[in-house]
Amino acid sequence: MLDSHSTDDPIETAAREAKCPVHAPADHPKIPRAKVGVLVANLGTPDNYDYWSMRRYLSEFLSDKRVIDYSALIWQPLLQGIILSKRPFSSGAAYKSIWNEEQGESPLMTITKSQTAKLRARLTERYGEDVMVSFCMRYGNPSTLKVVREMIAAGCQKIVFFPLYPQYAGATTATANDQFFRALMKEKWQPPVRTVPAYFDRASYIDALAQSVERSYGALETKPDILVCSYHGVPQRYLKEGDPYHCQCQKTTRLLKERLGWDDTQIITTFQSRFGPEEWLQPYTVEEVARLAERGMKNIAICAPAFSADCIETLEEINEEIRESFEEAGGERFTYIPCLNDDEAHMAALEEAIVENLSGWL
Known part of the structure; x- marks a missing residue:
């Protein structure tokens, strides 16, 4: 098949x-x-x-x-x-x-x-x-x-x-x-x-990401306080061993910010799906969204630029577990922006x- x-x-x-x-x-x-x-x-x-x-x-x-x-x-x-x-x-x-x-x-x-x-x-x-x-x-x-x-x-x-x-x-x-x-x-x-x-820095990919954010924001009555770009995590030592993943994630967020015409206060990079006892790339999404709520950012949006398609890490982990962490810390509005999926x-x-x-x- x-x-x-x-x-x-x-x-x-x-x-x-x-x-x-x-x-x-x-x-x-x-x-x-x-x-x-x-x-x-x-x-x-x-x-x-x-x-x-x-x-x-x-x-x-x-x-x-x-x-x-x-x-x-x-x-x-x-x-x-x-x-x-x-x-x-x-x-x-x-x-x-x-x-x-x-x-x-x-x-x-x-x-x-x-x-x-x-x-x-x-x-x-x-x-x-x-x-x-x-x-x-x-x-x-x-x-x-x-x-x-x-x-x-x-x-x-x-x-x-x-x-x-x-x-x-x-x-x-x-x-x-x-x-x-x-x-x-x-x-x-x-x-x-x-x-x-x-293709983390390909202009057409960044533009597709930006369009998805703009569509989602345009459908909301109130603009979120911040956009969280949550990437799948890897152990911190992988970065020291030469894996370029962390740098490429940071560049994707920066290029998305520039394409949207935003400043640094409107967008952040975090990492999810930690597994095992060792230190992984930080900040951890599940902890960072709680900190945002505690600091008064009650209305956030979150997207997952490392995933080409929605999956267990986005539909369940982000939209259920991470949402729950945000709301338990006092957050009020949590908007998940779907992956690009089969968008044209x-x-x-x-x-x-x-x-x-x-x-x-x-």
Whole structure:
């Protein structure tokens, strides 16, 4: 399954169109018509919110050395014994609160499918049938390995791989690339590939962010006292080890501020989703929103520029846990500004990045 929006199976279509190369002997294997693949990747999602679905997903996610880099001799007994005996229940309950019951999938899956369909329409209009667009997940399904194999079977002799993370981090962009390259290691005939770099400072992305803020503010009766840009956190030591994530998050906020024509008092950068005992990037969103309320800022807005699609960290953590922290500290109005998702300005920014990386190939 490449994605639920396809009207025809690309592999079956490729098999029908496959031909023996000119000048080759009659018994030569048929070769599909050559295409260029565009593969977008997101973090992933459990197949369901029951205990075993959550345990499988969390085990894969939390076993990734890019995410948790502790010694496996220490970490795996702790993970498999203590953490995964309890965490699937709490995480499952969180996923259940946001689950798309109509489609039987998480919001991240629903949104990623829509993003892929819109990108496919845009790129097909531009390049015709010479391009094939699909998506994969780093954790869970559809797996990177499965989709890479499908794309190659469908005739993709070159692939542009696009991790949908605006800011680069080892725990997001790098691990998605790792998995993509691991999939290629299993292929007899490896296609040439390009990976799309982080787009945290791309003007079209910043403009799409600004438009979403302006729309949200325009719909409110009272302008919020401050906009909180909440990014997913990573351990503080990653910054010292050379990960550029923190700097790229700060630059995204600065460029958004400049695009909106604001000053420093109207926007701040915070970090959420802390995990484990060590120090992570600060200030922590859940604590900072409480401090804002205590300092008299009773009306705040919050957005999540590190996420290309709404997911558990935005729909549940921000809009439920972080909102609760703000209100318990005396906050009165809490506005969550949705991720860019499949907004047309966002799709245009992603298309722009893809077209740049297709240069010379199509």
